[in-house]
Amino acid sequence: MKIDREQWQMVIALLVVGVVCTLLLATTNIFTKAPIAQAERQALMNALMQVLPEHHNDPIGDTRDITMDGDKKPTRFYFSRDKDNTINTIAWQVTAPDGYNGSIHILMAVHPDGSINAIRITGHKETPGLGDGISKNQPWLDAFGDKSLNNTRWAVKKDGGDFDQFTGATITPRAVVKAVKKGLAMFTKIKSKLLKKAQQQTEAQHAMP
């Protein structure tokens, strides 16, 4: 088969368009990479500031990654420390896969004794006006404070638990409560390992000036 002149023109035209567009994209990527990382860091920082108590370290730089059984990706734990360097709160992100409309991402901050400091919703696609109360209804979020596995019935009131559901939306709060409970249970399991490693890490940091 011979390629005639017309066909060469098509090949060259598409090739040039493709190469120029790729170059444009690569250039944009170079220029936006740092600002994107900065924006994401800022968003995470803002969320962390809301769930963590007063601290004297940089929680974003004070982390530990642990891969749970059955998880593909590791979970990142952020440590918040007092002035004397003891850990007062640990924050990490959990995902409720069974929201009304896709996954709900939750940032939870827990004291070493297993009681919750605060939780925030960092991402969801729940129905505006109904399920999205999980991210807007401050009293509902505040109800998680000081709750731990032992002192609370981890279900919505409709299911005989301690947490309010919303009018017209039960699935969303139910998913959040379930995910936070699961997070607490996981924390109990890995607590000793996690805290030990975090302590070692600090000692290592102190050891190498």
Added chain:
Amino acid sequence: MQCHDPNEELVNQKAEIFANGFWHNNAIFAQLLGMCPLLGVTTSAENGFWMGAATLLALVCSNLTVSLIRGAIPANVRIPAYITIIAAFVSIIEMAMNAWMHEMYLILGLFIPLIVVNCAILGRAEAFASKNTPINSLVDALAMGSGFTFALVLLGGVRELLGQGEVFGFDIFGADYPDVLMFILPPGAFIALGFILAGVNIINRKMKARKDKQAAILATMQTADLNTAEVQS
């Protein structure tokens, strides 16, 4: 009416392109194109505005580029070439929004990359930019894009007003307003759009009636002129 001043003619031509793109040929009101972002993101006026602005920018870049290279692309491969160009610009806009407007980027989410398949943009590349000069294509893109933004802000504003009693986040109806949830939910988008389209049709009919009337008056005047001319001769 004849224009003898070339400048005036040029301005009239651009104005006509703009009026066509913004109103008579409006992607939403007249062609009903781009419904997916329209119904998806217009839960508030602000969301509608930024979605419209991103689309406007993509449209301006793609129209201008397509018009500039319109002689160099063989007709057989023009569609893949246009789509590649549009996709590149949309990706650039997406990265820029992610970097400098992170919060709005998170709200609009998937709808930003979906601008690539907004048929209004490919439609303008194919129907206008591939046949017209860069300047005219730019005017067309600005008109089409601002018309699209106008439609999104209008629908977003109506839904935000009825659904939450606010517009652009400003409280209009006061705290006692019982939020009509339905207008924030998808059915409200369809209902509000239906009423807006009905309103647009009423305006168009009135405009046409006025034009017909003027034409009729002009015609009678011309006949009268002819009659006088005949009498004089």
